[in-house]
Amino acid sequence: MDATHFADRFTTTLRHLRGVDLHSASDVDLRTALAHTVRAELIDTWQTTHGNPSTTPQRHVAYLSAEYLLGTQTRNALLATELTDTAREALASLGLSLDDITSREVEPGLGNGGLGRLAACFMDSLATLEIPATGYGIRYDYGIFRQTFQDGNQHEQPDTWLAHGSPWEISHPERAVTVHLGGHVDGDNTTRRWVPERHVLAIPCDYLVPGYKSHTVNLLRLWSARATDAFDLTIFNSGDYEKAVAARTYAETISHVLYPEDSTPQGRTLRLTQQYFFAAASLHDLLTRHLKAGRSLHTLPDAVTIQLNDTHPVIAIPELMRLLLDEHGLSWDDAWHITQQTFNYTCHTLLPEALEVWPLDILGPLLPRHLEIIFAINHHFLDDLRRSGADELRVRSMSLIQEHPVRAVRMAHLATVGSRTVNGVAELHSELLRTSVLAQFASYWPDRFTNVTNGVTPRRFLALANPELASLISDTLNVGDRWLKDLDLLRGLEDHVDDPAFIAAFREVKHNNKERLARTLANRDGIELNTNAMLDVMVKRLHEYKRQSLRILHVITQYAKMKNGLIDLATVTPRTVFFGAKAAPGYRLAKETISLINAVATTLNADDEIRPYLSIAFPANYNVTLAETAIPAADLSEQISLAGKEASGTGNMKFALNGALTIGTLDGANVEIRELVGPDNFFLFGMTEPDVVQRQRDGYHPHTVYEQSADLALAIDTISSGAFSPSEPGRYESLVSDWLWNDRFMALADYEDYARCQEAVDRHYANPDQWTRSAILNVARTGFFSSDRSIRDYQTRVWQRPTK
Numbered sequence: 001m002d003a004t005h006f007a008d009r010f011t012t013t014l015r016h017l018r019g020v021d022l023h024s025a026s027d028v029d030l031r032t033a034l035a036h037t038v039r040a041e042l043i044d045t046w047q048t049t050h051g052n053p054s055t056t057p058q059r060h061v062a063y064l065s066a067e068y069l070l071g072t073q074t075r076n077a078l079l080a081t082e083l084t085d086t087a088r089e090a091l092a093s094l095g096l097s098l099d100d101i102t103s104r105e106v107e108p109g110l111g112n113g114g115l116g117r118l119a120a121c122f123m124d125s126l127a128t129l130e131i132p133a134t135g136y137g138i139r140y141d142y143g144i145f146r147q148t149f150q151d152g153n154q155h156e157q158p159d160t161w162l163a164h165g166s167p168w169e170i171s172h173p174e175r176a177v178t179v180h181l182g183g184h185v186d187g188d189n190t191t192r193r194w195v196p197e198r199h200v201l202a203i204p205c206d207y208l209v210p211g212y213k214s215h216t217v218n219l220l221r222l223w224s225a226r227a228t229d230a231f232d233l234t235i236f237n238s239g240d241y242e243k244a245v246a247a248r249t250y251a252e253t254i255s256h257v258l259y260p261e262d263s264t265p266q267g268r269t270l271r272l273t274q275q276y277f278f279a280a281a282s283l284h285d286l287l288t289r290h291l292k293a294g295r296s297l298h299t300l301p302d303a304v305t306i307q308l309n310d311t312h313p314v315i316a317i318p319e320l321m322r323l324l325l326d327e328h329g330l331s332w333d334d335a336w337h338i339t340q341q342t343f344n345y346t347c348h349t350l351l352p353e354a355l356e357v358w359p360l361d362i363l364g365p366l367l368p369r370h371l372e373i374i375f376a377i378n379h380h381f382l383d384d385l386r387r388s389g390a391d392e393l394r395v396r397s398m399s400l401i402q403e404h405p406v407r408a409v410r411m412a413h414l415a416t417v418g419s420r421t422v423n424g425v426a427e428l429h430s431e432l433l434r435t436s437v438l439a440q441f442a443s444y445w446p447d448r449f450t451n452v453t454n455g456v457t458p459r460r461f462l463a464l465a466n467p468e469l470a471s472l473i474s475d476t477l478n479v480g481d482r483w484l485k486d487l488d489l490l491r492g493l494e495d496h497v498d499d500p501a502f503i504a505a506f507r508e509v510k511h512n513n514k515e516r517l518a519r520t521l522a523n524r525d526g527i528e529l530n531t532n533a534m535l536d537v538m539v540k541r542l543h544e545y546k547r548q549s550l551r552i553l554h555v556i557t558q559y560a561k562m563k564n565g566l567i568d569l570a571t572v573t574p575r576t577v578f579f580g581a582k583a584a585p586g587y588r589l590a591k592e593t594i595s596l597i598n599a600v601a602t603t604l605n606a607d608d609e610i611r612p613y614l615s616i617a618f619p620a621n622y623n624v625t626l627a628e629t630a631i632p633a634a635d636l637s638e639q640i641s642l643a644g645k646e647a648s649g650t651g652n653m654k655f656a657l658n659g660a661l662t663i664g665t666l667d668g669a670n671v672e673i674r675e676l677v678g679p680d681n682f683f684l685f686g687m688t689e690p691d692v693v694q695r696q697r698d699g700y701h702p703h704t705v706y707e708q709s710a711d712l713a714l715a716i717d718t719i720s721s722g723a724f725s726p727s728e729p730g731r732y733e734s735l736v737s738d739w740l741w742n743d744r745f746m747a748l749a750d751y752e753d754y755a756r757c758q759e760a761v762d763r764h765y766a767n768p769d770q771w772t773r774s775a776i777l778n779v780a781r782t783g784f785f786s787s788d789r790s791i792r793d794y795q796t797r798v799w800q801r802p803t804k
């Protein structure tokens with residue numbers, strides 16, 4: 001398609017779809033028409049790839065995930081279809097700017113953080129690698145909350161991403177699937193029949209996922225909940241309007257909002273309802289397609305492999321059993337064989353509190369037949385275990401049912417028993433799964449466990465986010481942009497690490513990216529960014545284990561020392577410390593940390609003497625769109641979780657690929673990043689995972705650490721003195737006392753080594769050639785972290801056809 005053709009289609013779409021001409025078009029009209037123009041291209045490709053699914057030789061991959069953190073769509077679709085320049089030229093010929101139009105696109109924030117973003121990267125790689133796949137999830141009306149700061153405190157606003165419609169979505173109400181809930185189970189010992197009490201419709205809302213320069217467009221199918229009947233007319237006519245729409249309200253609540261507050265029993269039931277809702281609708285979809293192609297259910301595992309993204313979709317395991325047993329009349333053994341060969345489970349955590357358990361008094365009333373099936377699976381499993389010689393202690397600890405403090409289903413155990421393969425998301429994480437969290441399962445079924453280290457898509461996080469670096473790479477490697485599909489080619493940059501012209505160009509790109517970030521922050525947040533300072537970035541969800549507190553304590557020490565004349569300002573490497581973080585609405589300590597960071601930012605940034613040397617930028621509402629501007633500008637990437645707590649991290653990979661150096665612990669994928677980039681190009685500090693275990697065993701007393709470290713004490717005492725909260729000196733008492741007397745994630749224990757390591761960072765940065773060399777080597781050596789490689793690993797380690 002040439003620019004004239006594109007312009008023509010665009011104006012036609014504007015007229016036919018929006019009923020406006022160029023002169024009367026609003027922003028939303030322009031955005032919508034542009035999206036539809038590009039979407040039409042994708043649909044044409046989609047129809048050729050998915051015309052006849054039954055002839056596809058590969059297994060179809062079904063990715064089940066409660067979260068997809070997609071980011072904006074238009075620029076990515078243009079990149080994939082190689083239409084960016086055409087669109088730019090076409091719009092310019094109409095007096096419009098592509099960048100203007102796309103910069104106002106609203107991102108669907110249907111995820112919380114890394115797990116949801118990983119799912120989006122995987123969808124991109126599946127399509128790019130031309131693997132037939134469908135992503136299944138929930139089309140939340142409201143995604144992750146929009147964060148605002150009021151007096152430095154986090155406030156949550158609803159994320160109204162659908163306010164102006166979603167031009168990328170194709171919804172099919174006519175293809176709704178019915179999902180059943182509640183009720184009871186009838187029948188005798190041999191035939192059981194679920195008699196549900198409620199029914200809701202699941203409407204498929206499809207998003208096309210284009211592969212980069214590939215012939216494949218896959219589908220992301222998100223389910224939206226609707227009532228089976230709009231309202232009860234009899235009740236309506238009697239005048240009780242609220243009651244007349246009650247069923248509708250109930251149904252629509254299911255896909256209303258991402259992760260509703262789960263501290264109340266009502267909230268928990270809703271969460272489980274969401275999980276079952278999308279698992280059931282997705283399985284219905286998969287089975288219908290399989291049967292329509294004329295295949296037997298016995299061949300399901302040959303045709304489809306289902307990847308469970310964490311435990312959120314694990315209720316799909318008993319649901320498939322139910323369908324095979326109750327609806328299709330298969331024997332238990334056959335149904336179990338099919339189920340167990342179809343599912344795979346990816347675990348994304350090591351924190352015990354993040355391993356989901358569903359109390360029987362929540363699961364039973366909602367899914368009575370599923371609970372029976374879970375008990376039956378457990379019965380068979382525990383029998384096998386006992387036959388293998390396991391003692392009762394072992395049987396109890398491996399059971400799918402936990403007895404204390406309340407009887408509950410352990411979803412990670414159900415997932416492990418019901419899957420062919422279980423994987424962790426980085427080498428260290430997979431190892432810890434095998435040796436601690438799921439150790440007993442790993443010794444019972446050693447072959448079931450494997451590792452697939454996470455990855456990120458270079459299309460979004462290099463080509464789109466860092467176009468200047470992308471074109472420098474293309475110019476330097478002389479392979480066109482082939483490297484975007486074969487990221488190991490970045491290795492070729494090593495040949496240029498001593499080339500002065502390349503070094504200068506690389507440095508200029510970094511500087512330009514800082515200028516671009518500065519413009520974004522000025523417009524978006526009214527924040528002024530010092531583009532001549534080192535940009536030191538920590539962006540991720542706010543959680544104690546990630547240790548934003550460690551970062552801010554060190555900033556406070558530096559500030560206090562500068563103020564007290566303990567540091568000669570003339571020797572200081574100027575830094576801007578950038579934070580982006582949302583806290584879960586009910587997570588008190590996390591919210592206090594946000595407040596403290598904002599308070600310190602206010603003090604530092606208002607201090608004319610200090611600001612040129614040390615300042616903080618903390619824009620609210622960090623999201624994928626902001627990440628795309630912030631990451632390419634970063635010099636230093638903070639990956640400072642307590643060793644053994646961050647399963648992998650994916651932000652760490654995005655930074656390294658964009659030429660930031662990491663300061664980090666030996667945690668998650670940091671371990672692999674350091675191995676690849678080399679110890680000279682990575683700032684390592686802190687306890688190792690075995691150190692952490694030992695220290696906890698020996699008894700950890702943070703107060704003693706505080707007493708023994710003058711610098712740490714200086715930071716904490718400065719907070720306690722009210723330096724950042726003059727009108728309320730005790731404002732941060734809860735944080736301070738948690739550090740001193742609890743410090744579950746041992747920020748204090750790692751403080752001294754972290755401070756030492758930050759000095760090494762300053763020394764390295766003081767030599768710009770040395771720093772740039774390390775930055776280039778980070779880019780050159782981290783091609784491994786392409787999500788294309790992760791998907792290939794899934795193909796060889798997880799998605800192989802079962803052998804009979």
Ligand code: NBG
Nearest residue numbers: 114115348425646647648649650
């Ligand atoms: C997160 C981990 C990260 C990891 C992502 C993606 C959950 C439960 N886990 O370390 O904390 O990078 O998953 O695997 O969100």
